[in-house]
Amino acid sequence: MLLEVKNLDAGYGYLQILRSVSLNIDKGEYVCIIGPNGAGKSTTMKSIIGLIAPMGGTVVFNGEDITGMSASQITTKGISFVSEEMNLFVNMSVQENLYMGAYTIKDKKIQKNRLDFVFSLFPRLAERKAQLAGTMSGGERKMLAIGRGMMSDPKLLLVDEPSFGLAPQLVANVFESLDVLKSQGVTILLVEQNVTKTLAVTDRGYILENGKIGLKGKSRDLADNPHVRKVFLGV
């Protein structure tokens, strides 16, 4: 098992959001978390990557207990997080942002290879590599955020709502690029609002409601589940 989250409690200050969340991901899997707004999906990801310290429970990655480690330590272990807010370096160029994504890689040649790979994934970024990230369009920023997340050659990629605010064509692009990553053996944990599409492409899913895991199972089965159909698909 690549990632094992067990009975995770987390929140902000005294406010507890997650209540005993457990989930696990095998190597090479493509897993999603879906749930309504405010359910705690982003909070789950932030606790896995170490941006917020869990109040209880454990997070084990690649056999190592990473509970309570700092985000920079966890990133170095091989998890990459593409946040909802993207957190780009707005006053740096596209290329500089990407190189920052490879901060944990010291070898210049590997960095360059990663850069070429990301540019092949998103040719648009290559065209605009000298532009400041802060002046890119919303869609271009999303690509840059995902590209930056890929630069460290992660074993596990956490992606939070990559298609949020994108035009349909770009949504398709984002899902395509995630498919490419999956076919390259990257393990992905995806949070998405686009439930139909997400359940169609992922292997397994967890339904998070009010900070608790409600349902879990094969994505195919979740898509047929009456509760899921009623709440998320509106049918």
Add this chain to the structure above:
Amino acid sequence: MSNNYGSKFLSWIKSAAGLSIVVTIVVAVVASIASGPYLLVNTVVTGGMLALVATGLTLMLGVLNIPMFAHGEFFMIGSLAAFYVFTPISNYTNENPDSIIVVFGPLIAMAASTIIGAISGIIAEKLVFGPLRRRSTDDWVMNSFLLTVGLSVLLINLHQLVFGADFKGIVGYWSGMPISIYDVFISRDRVMAFMIAAVIVVLFWFFMTYTRTGMAIRAVSQDITGAQIVGIDIEKIVLLTISLACALSAVAGGSLLFMYPSYPTVGLEPLYMAWFVVILSGLGNVLGAVAGAFIVALLKVITVEYIGAGWDFVIPSALIMFILIFKPSGIFGSDVRGALDK
């Protein structure tokens, strides 16, 4: 192609940054022709050193969100260190005027102030800023501001208690004939002070622009969460930034010892001037702070020359406030909104 560059240059001239740089240069040249080239020399020496103090201040504000009001005290620490290191050196060189130390002694003193400045920065982080950062999450800017004011008062009084309130100065770093450039005589100390400032500013700019660590510092200042998730160790960058910022201030204090003898409140003037620079140039970049430093230095020199010595804080601050009404982000403020503007 050249046309393209030409129009780019023209639009730069018309921008606030371009305009103010051009105006500064013109005013400096006109004033020097009218009243003597020493005006230009003073501007350049003061501006160079001010650039060091101001870049440190920008770093503290941009990377750590600390409105640093104890920065002048690191200037003071630098001048004190240089004084105590240089005094025995100059005693030695007085007896051995042919020694190589005559040339390198002052550099040793300045290196000492840099190192001591960096070490005091680390101590300040470990004893003061670090503990506060771990406890305070809300109102960080206000709390850290108050803390720096406290630190400033503490260091000023410590200086007075331990080293006394007298002026601890030197006759000069490098003796010998002034250097003459086109019939203008400039003391060796001034030439060296400017060269040291220029070398450090260039090195520092290079460091911030091209090195992995310099980029990490900029990354932290632009988006701290982004920096964490690419694997940057924030604590390490914070420690490095504080020691760098303090070292920059201290080396300025050390190299200007021949102009400003060390005494408890010697840092206040550079502190205020550096704040003028930061307010004026905005939190853009190193180069903005450097250009701002020369503008403020010129304002000060011209005010002293034409209006009177007592006015050298009044006029620059009034003018800066005036400029800010029209360009609140500062004249070199970036067009892209950074993390600090949120």
